[in-house]
Amino acid sequence: MEYKSLSKLIVLIIFLGLLQGYIFAQDIQLPLKADSIACDTFPPPRWLDGYTSNYIHHLWWLKPEIDAITPINLLGYKLYLNGDSIDQILFFGEDTSHYFDTIDFWFPPGFIEYHVSALYEQSPCGLPGAIEESSLEGPLGIYGYPEAFIMTFIEDWNTGSFDPNLWIADEYWYVNGPYGHPYPCATYSNFPDSAYRQSLISYWINTTSNPISGTQY
Structure with a gap:
């Protein structure tokens, strides 16, 4: 017993x-939990969106998730413009990440595409120092350039300068007050360049649609 x-x-x-x-x-x-660490699968960010105002593209997106849980090894994001990487953004725990992309004043109009990916630090997965990148979220497409001049654009040179309407003038161009029909006018002095190789370039002009009817060309 x-x-x-x-x-x-x-x-x-x-x-x-x-x-x-x-x-x-x-x-x-x-x-x-296995589903809170991105080791085998790398979820991308979600819902890339944005808008344009005053030469600035304001972008935002939601953090990636695995079964409604943010992976604990989310390091940050990589942002792409027209397929080229333009910046990396650290993740600080916010539900939504923001980015402000200042567009160069002479950035050409056209169709612009943004994408964003997520970056994952792989130390919790047994790979110290390794970083994995997710697939891309996007595209976020922006067409045209809001600050381009709208047809019909008229230049009468009454300001006496090329600057107000953003002309790019080579050195032999000038606004000639006493001449023109009607005056003033833009005049080219061909001395010493008699081959007329100096340019006068306007700013971008939006010619995608009829300014009165709105009909697309």
């Missing part, structure tokens, strides 16, 4: 030990 009781006690102790080890293991795994 004593041996049987001792055997039962040993079995009970082993069972309790295994149970405690199982609970301990479960407690360790809770903050490190």
Whole structure:
């Protein structure tokens, strides 16, 4: 009887030990759930969107998730413009990330595409120093350039300068006040360049549609 009781006690102790080890293991795994670390799959950011105002493209997107959980090894984002990487943005825990892209004043009109990807640090996956990149979210397409001049554009040179309407004038061009029909006018002095190789270039003019009817050309 004593041996049987001792055997039962040993079995009970082993069972309790295994149970405690199982609970301990479960407690360790809770903050490190497999679906909260991006090791095998790398979810991209979500819902890239934005708008343009005063030569600035304001972009935003939502952080990536795996089963509604943000991967704990999300390092940041990589932003692309027309297929070229233009910047990397660190992730600080915000639900939404923002980016302001200032467009060069002479950036040509056309169809502009933005994409964004997520970057994941791989130390929690056993690869210290390695970084993996997700697929791209996007595109966010922006057509045209809101600050381009709208047809019909008229230049009468009454300002006496090329600057107000953003002309690019080579050095032999000037606004000639006393001449023109009607005056003033833009005049080219061909000395010393008699080959007329100096340019006078206007700013971008939006010619995509009829300015009165709105009909696309």
